[in-house]
Amino acid sequence: MKEANIPVDGAAPDWPLRPWIIAALLGLAGLAIHFASGGRGPDVSEGWRAALTALLFFGPLALAFTLEPDRRAGPIAFAVLAGLIMAGLAWRAVSGGDQYATPQYGFVAGLIATAIALPLFQAGFHRTRWDTPYPRIHGHAWSDAISAAGALAFTGASWLLLLVLSELFHLLKIDFLRDVMDEGWFGWTWSGAAFGAALGVLRNELGIIGTLQRVVMVVLSILAVPLAAGLTLFLGAMILSGPDVLWQATRNATPVLLMCAAGAWVLVNAIVRDDEEAASTNRILRVAALVLALAVLPLTVFAAVSLGTRIAQHGLSPERLWGLVAIAVACAYGLAWLVAVVRGSRGQVGWRERLRRANLHLAVLISGVALFLALPILDFGAISARQQVARLESGAVSADKFDYSALRWDFGNAGRRALDRLAGNNDPAIARRAGEALRQKVRPYNVGLTADERAYTLRVQPADPALERLVRDNIEANPYRCVNHCVALDLGTLPDGRRDVAIVSGGGYTRVTLPEAQLEGGTPPPMVTPPLPKPVGPRSKVEIRTIPRRYIVVDGVPLDAPLDQASNSLEGRPPRR
Template sequence: MEERTRMPLDTATRYGLVVMALAQGWLLYFLHLAMDQRFWPATDVTWLVALYTVIVGVPAFFYLGLEKLKDARNLIAAGLLTPLLFGLGWHLGWLTSGSRSSGTVEFGFFFGSSIGMALFILALYFRSWSFNERLTFRYSQLLEYSWQQAQTIAMVGLFILAFWLLLLIWAMLFKVIGIEFFADLFGEPLFIYPVTALVGGWGLVLNRERIRLMVTIRVVCEALIRALLPLAALITVLFLAALPFTGLDAIWDTGRAALLMMVLTVVVLFFFNAVLTDDPDHPDYPAWLRRFVLFGILLLPINSLLAAWALGLRIDQYGLTVDRLIASVLQLLIAAFTLTYAVIIPWCRRRALCGIRTANQWLALLVAAILILIHTPFADLRHWSAQSQVNRLISGRVTPEAFDYRYLRFELGQYGRDALEALGQSDFAKNHPVVGLRIETVSTLDNRWQDLPDIKADDLSAIRRVVEVTPEGALVPDSLLRRFIDDAPGCLTWKQHCRLVRVEDAVPGPQWWGLTVQSYPPGRVYEARDDDWLQIGTVSGRTCAKAMVLRLKDGVQLKRVPGSRFVYGDGECFYRIDADDAYLRSLSAR
């Protein structure tokens, strides 16, 4: 390890980091005060989130990447990073504006973790650039800095946690004897923000000065990882070797398969890059074990392929969601590493590690670029998810009753709300009144888990929009609609799926079938009798497992089976009417 990568901070940089932390603490307190007392920028979510992103992100970048305070390159980095983070925060604020959902927290977590990882990677390159006279990057230096940055984050976090635990003990001890001053003081935002910032800045300087401690921790971690890497490679080899005997059905049947294979691949890649060296004086493993580890690395693309296949099946079944798109992005990035390694190892052989290190430098920048890009309007995952879900509805892959309107309303931010509004104004909604009604109702909810209000039994216009009619456009008499709702009150709830089907080829005249899901019986048969409607029996499907209410939709023509009065078919499925005794007796009396 070169000595030039372990020089201590100069005096100006030490104090500069502490002052930067204090300034960040006071700015965060100002934003907290703005939200507490409701003045600008808290009154404008886009400005609020953009400022939070800059105030948190820019100092965090310099905490990790700053080498010398008096360096013009710091101004270049700040000049490029500040507008970038401001724009990303502005876009996130636009997404969450008008949202009353707890999903805003999920937006922030995904945004923070993605941008945080991107800043971690960019800080490596900036620190290397700041340390060297020219814009050159050495892999050994980047690897050393990555260990230092990870340890810095962990140690500063532990330092702040220990500090606040001591303050908590302090406050509780004095509260026991009746002195609550310290408990009140330590709970004030005016105390929390600047003091935490000061302690964090102090801990940061102390940690970055303790070079030997950081080297010792790294050596211990590398020793542990070196012991675990062969085990991780063995798990990969055994898992793939077992698949020809167990088959792939178990992988496709569970939604956890892709995640587990991705995790295993990431672990193997991390261990491999952390400890494998080509130093002949200090070999990492015996020759046979080293070859086994490299063999496990060569098999990783198969893991990536199977994980992508399993994920693709889930997407084909249920469409794109933000979670599945995140998994897809991660899978593509992981596959980029595994495929690159699988090509370099047999191609370069003895110089494979040198080629992998060169590839890692470019792949790391690719990871940072993609993590930033997916939070811009050009490739926002929520936009793709909204379009995918709406397309599934319009294409008929999901019914209007089963469609998750709440997901668009609460989980996809402004993109979801815009898609919901466009769907409500589309020709599809005009042809399916239930879509418009459910969009109107979901738009009044405060959160995703709030129950939808039931439809009133006397609101026939709302009931007509919920109960679908086959054939489309057929006029349902009010008396029949009331009779059907009296028999199937579940149709007044949003969890029920109901349909009225007009059957022309019936004896002695047209019938209406009232079909429901989640209730018994699933189908009722009505026949006009004077000015009222008489239920003459029930109907059940005999040859199709799919629910009748879903099967008998627009375009399906029911015809009576010749020679039978109570059996009907639509060309693929047959349905039988179980007539009531009273109705049968009335037929014999005719």
Template structure:
């Protein structure tokens, strides 16, 4: 392993890392070109081209090309070239496998490039960051486990460097947009056109980010200074969150947990509070060296916060267990359970660190260091398990939900078929197909309706039992076809006809084909029904009626308007447009004649 040689001012010496800047710029440019080629394959006007036509392959390439170069930028000059190349191949392979698995197990009707779900992208980035900063100090120390201060120094420095580099890239683009606006004012649009081109914007963004990483590395002493200031400011926020969490826990015996359950996101709130405590505890503890000890008030806050983690995690676990017991597993609950497991390790380790000085003689919060390393390794392992076949949340959720249905824990009417159809990928659709072959007629009916649905709303509507509409025929004494009055499903305009929302229907031959259509009016709309080739009455569309206020005008009930003897079909003022295989329907602009104010004599 090699590292930078730094002079006393903190400036990087190229004697220890020749060619460092060209290497980083080369990595950034290569990343930009690869991402542009992937974008071009997905954004073809005539449709996606290879490899975008292969979702698993495309997702694998996108995930690997997005994050592996960032890791390489951080490792250049710190890891030996052979070590860096080996680690890069391993990281790219793991990222590609995660992307492949995510895309291969999706079954969305709106499956579009890059074929990746947000949780996979976010957790993959987190796992790579943690793994890199576990490996780098260990390789530097030539040991399996490095000293904690090395982990702290590399991880927090890299975090600050990442934030500054992203900020630099964002500022660069703000200046480009400002320049484009200035040129546009004087009638020159070349810069605005240029930054709108993907072949320019994608490679330049990656190149500018790589430049920012290089610039922040050259002034590593300044990065450490920024990190010191940031940690100092954040550490004092520990007092605020400790007081708030302590007050929350103290109030619970008097208020009860009912308010927490009503939020519907109790577990997420409590785990977020626990995560905040963990982060801020580390900003106060830093590397644990004697010369970095915080003031007494912060040392007390660290111990109190470390103890408060345990009741927070217990509340989160309780919330999760209740929800899972009532409604079964879902992908979100499985991910939350994994977070709770990591939180429990932190709570146990930090609690022991806070109380150990009272049980045996140890340095202040010293066990925290081992807890951080163990938790980091556990976090990487859990992320890899969750987004791989080992513990795929969708597969586990589908198995649990269908098992609950089969053993009667949830009724066929209350079961969430939409989750299987739209929220559980191929595993969910396979389970839905299995339910469609069930011996239970109600399960079969609902499963088949879900299979035919194109949205969650349709699944919900299909679950509502059919209802016989109440429709009055006009003129008085007229009768409507029995097939028109048959029970209808939710979503059909006839379904709302009943009770206080009675409907009025009139039969007319509106298009002159010798067959009557039916106009169905409620107080606010008129729907058109016509018979198809199977003599079923099908909803064709609705008539929009504009109301124009003015003298002598009043808003009328459309059921009364339908009774008018002068009701007749009227030709459209403007024809439709034939656009090849498609037809453009003219939609008239809703407008009213101008109202002229009366002039007093």
């Protein structure tokens, strides 16, 4: 096998101790993750636990992919840096709560930056810079992906083996293996060790990985022909009929177009491969690769216009800004590939070689941009909040159509500060709706509807304007308590002067004390919502009755459920008045 397909940087690929070292490394890391997370794995709510868990996960994993027998200092430094970056992002995502807008996207951006930086580091880009051979970087990227997939498959197989063995010993009434498999510490340790052992074995078999890489590329390249034909027909039909249909379906058009562009990117690279000697010699596949390379730019431009249309309609949001970032990356690839094809058709260097160079430059650029966006430098929530408020104040969107709940829940602290300012607006309608959004304790179930569209009917029995104001304030803060129609029953005044109220709605009711007491963190106390025989409607007759029922009493204490309710009563239904 030629050197271009060997994804190593001058190091001997065969290291007999590699499987044992990586298995021990990841096994201990898994055990440490279990204890660091308090036995909950990645599902932690404390920032420091999330940070420590991320450090123990990504640091050893990066070291497992980069460690070589003659190179230790560099891989350890890279692993520590990757672990610290992901730990910081995990801490921000968990400890920040709703202070930041979409912190999970920042975590994903950091993950992308680390994943791209891994093959660059393995290929020695930090030493050779732009002189790094493209086949070496490309080979590392493919070998990492194939090794990770194979190690995951082996980990699943190892758990299947444990399951079979546990059932085998269970036949002898020996349940030690069953019991230990239920322990969290064992699961993390076993999974880490199994993954590490498989990864070490696969990274020792570079010849097999190189062959498998070529097989995967050959199989994938076959898909380039139907995709190229389909995209050609699609673009031709859209030119003839006009792109209006895309703007009428802006919610779905953008992700579909980006998925097609991503598929074209994968298939073009499967045909172009490492160099001209390794590239496919099939004329049909080469033509298909050329068509797909030229199709990436128009697909991403249409996706950009589609998202831009939605932004013009509804304004910016943190999610849409991240969408713009993804489209910008796709457009950069499309433009770079178009330039590569044009320059390659006129110069001595062919378009495929220019495309490979563009891939290298774009990989480094995207890794840096992703890391920059992952760090707490740009606040997409603040940017979006300023633009949304400007749309409201300029009259681009009316007060009744503005989504105040989005500012409350989706834009982080910047959105809530904007709501605070809007609550003092001179326009009473804006001030009222902003205040209602600020009082919300949970996100309304009917997201995206205006305040008028979320209208509900409320009846207070007996009628009391002061109590009705308290009930409405409570419902605005907890919209799930009143769905379409509800009736508030005054159950009396408590010794402390607060009102005891039952809010009947849908198929149940919630009993609250108004003004409502708050627990630490501003969370309302839990409420019991017993089921109703039928949903409440606008004309439903709701009242309070005292109905005698028969109970089973044990040692003078009646059971919770009366016999009349549990078994429809031997004496018939409760009497009506």
